[in-house]
Amino acid sequence: MESREVYLAGTRLFVASVVARLCAAGLFIGVLGAAFTWGKHSALFDLANSPHGAAKAELGYLFGPALILILLPLARRREPHVAYTSRYRARLAAAALLWVIGLALLLNHLIGLDSEYTLQAGAYVATALITLGLLATLAMWPARRQPTGEFDRRGSVAEGG
Secondary structure: OOEEEEEEOOHHHHHHHHHHHHHHHHHHHHHHHHHHOOOOOOOOOEEEEEOOEEEEOOHHHHHHHHHHHHHOOOOOOOOOOEEEOOOHHHHHHHHHHHHHHHHHHHHHHHHOOOOOOEEOHHHHHHHHHHHHHHHHHHHOOOOOOOOEEEEEOOOOEEEOO
């Protein structure tokens, strides 16, 4: 029977995995919402408003949250919680980099707005989701002596190193 090496995911790793995925999904929904309300004012999906129109996240920003959702390592929902060790750290580093790039792009966009714009809920929600997603992704980093094991196809885990 084939088995794979896994991290035994404690509560911290499992909760961080769920929070990071929810943040990425929320951003994905936010960008879609901005696209669907493009010609209208919608405080939840607008980054800022002015008498001349609304500043919204463009549809191209969908790639960031989608890539983060793909890259984030999964912690299995069923007991025992495990996460595959294969490329785990590389995937986390790539996802964290995407969060940082997203935050930099958002802040750059908001700083570049004229003084006639007033920030809307979308700016605060997006900033909070990106920040929380980044923190959750960093919290998923395995501890120095993260316990590992072997996970077989039947779902049992034999503890190892």
